[in-house]
Amino acid sequence: MSTAQVLEGKIAVVTGGSSGIGAAIARRFAREGAHVVVSSRRLDACQAVAEEIRADGCAATAIACDVTDEQSVIDLFKTVQEQLQRVDILVASAGISGGSTPLESYALEDWERVLRTNLTGCFLSCREAFKRMKDHGGHIVVISSQAGIFGYATKGVYSASKFGVRGMAHVLGEEGRRYGINVGALCPGTADTPILAATNTKVKYPLELEALADAALYLATLRGNALVRDILLERMDER
Numbered sequence: 001m002s003t004a005q006v007l008e009g010k011i012a013v014v015t016g017g018s019s020g021i022g023a024a025i026a027r028r029f030a031r032e033g034a035h036v037v038v039s040s041r042r043l044d045a046c047q048a049v050a051e052e053i054r055a056d057g058c059a060a061t062a063i064a065c066d067v068t069d070e071q072s073v074i075d076l077f078k079t080v081q082e083q084l085q086r087v088d089i090l091v092a093s094a095g096i097s098g099g100s101t102p103l104e105s106y107a108l109e110d111w112e113r114v115l116r117t118n119l120t121g122c123f124l125s126c127r128e129a130f131k132r133m134k135d136h137g138g139h140i141v142v143i144s145s146q147a148g149i150f151g152y153a154t155k156g157v158y159s160a161s162k163f164g165v166r167g168m169a170h171v172l173g174e175e176g177r178r179y180g181i182n183v184g185a186l187c188p189g190t191a192d193t194p195i196l197a198a199t200n201t202k203v204k205y206p207l208e209l210e211a212l213a214d215a216a217l218y219l220a221t222l223r224g225n226a227l228v229r230d231i232l233l234e235r236m237d238e239r
Contacts, residue, residue, distance in 0.1 A: 005033030006221050011084045013037040013077070015067055015125050016094030018045035021143055021191060024209035025091050025216045030058035032217060037080055039065045040094065067094045067121030077128040086136065089220050090129035092122045093143045095161075103156040111157050118161035119168075126172055130181060137180030139220045142169045146189040149232060162187075170229055177227075184219040188212050188233040207235055 012029045016022035018040035030036045030053045038046045038053070038060055046062035053060035061083065065076040080087055098114040122142055129140060147155050148162030166185045173183040191207040215231050222228060 005031075006217070007089070008033035010034040010088040011037070011080065011086050012089035012091065012220070013039060013080055013087055013125075013129065014091040014093060015039050015065065015076075015121070016143070017091075018042060018049050020093075021188070021209060021212050022091065022093035023049050024213045025093065025141075026060070027053060027056075028210070028213035028217055029089070029091075029220070030060055031056070033058075034089065035059040035061070035084060037061050037063055037076075037084070039063050039076055041066045067125055068116045070124055073121075073124040073128055077132060081132060087129050087132040087138065088136075089139045089141070090125060091141045091143070091216060091220070092125045092165075094118075094121050094125070095143065098155070098158040098161070100154040101156075102154055106157060114157045115161050115164075118158070119164040122165050123168060126168065126183075130172065130176065133176075133181045134179045138182070139222070140169070140172060140176070140181065140183040141216050141219045142166070142183070142185050144169070144185040144187045144230070146187055146232060146234065148185070148187055149230070166230065173227055173229060182219075182222050182227060184222070184228045185230045186212065186215055186219060186233070187230055188215075189235055205235055207233060 012034040014022050014026045017026045017038040026036045026038050038049045040046055043064035050060035050062040066072045095118045142165050144166040145162040147159040148166040151159045169183050169185040176183050188207055
């Protein structure tokens with residue numbers, strides 16, 4: 001546990017928190033003193049991460065939520081408000097890859113499925129968190145991607161969703177100024193996550209998840225009137 005807990009007393013909700021980037025951020029935020037709400041579709045996976053956090057002497061709660069279901073997202077934040085009284089931080093990390101397919105070959109239902117999870121799910125989570133932060137301020141960190149800054153062949157739907165997530169974060173950042181709500185987008189390159197494994201992408205040195213957690217912590221602890229719209233994390237060249 002950190003000796004200087006910069007998130008002491010904060011309530012942090014992490015969607016997509018049961019694996020990959022979300023789980024790494026949940027663990028890091030908990031070590032920094034936050035009570036972390038670990039959320040994803042699978043309650044058992046959320047509970048496993050929450051139990052690991054509690055075993056480390058930190059605070060965590062597991063709540064299942066499907067970000068593609070509006071009522072499920074509303075219920076998540078209603079439960080957090082009832083049980084923990086407030087929301088100080090949201091990390092919107094839930095997402096899927098969409099595979100590797102040229103746009104001309106992409107089926108509409110697959111396109112809509114990825115956008116529903118990555119973009120609409122992020123919107124619903126941010127909307128509900130924003131409402132609850134308006135009276136006391138807060139931080140929202142959305143997980144975009146390097147593919148949300150640069151387009152890559154065969155990654156059209158994923159790029160479109162992550163460009164959208166990043167654009168939405170910029171808008172929320174403007175709308176949040178008057179309420180003290182700080183919004184930033186974390187845009188990592190290829191990281192060591194289940195999505196990487198699922199797409200069978202060959203990367204010799206993917207980004208380490210702890211580096212992403214460091215960047216998310218920076219965005220979640222910005223003070224004063226500073227606003228960082230994006231953080232792009234790329235891999236260092238092999239030495």
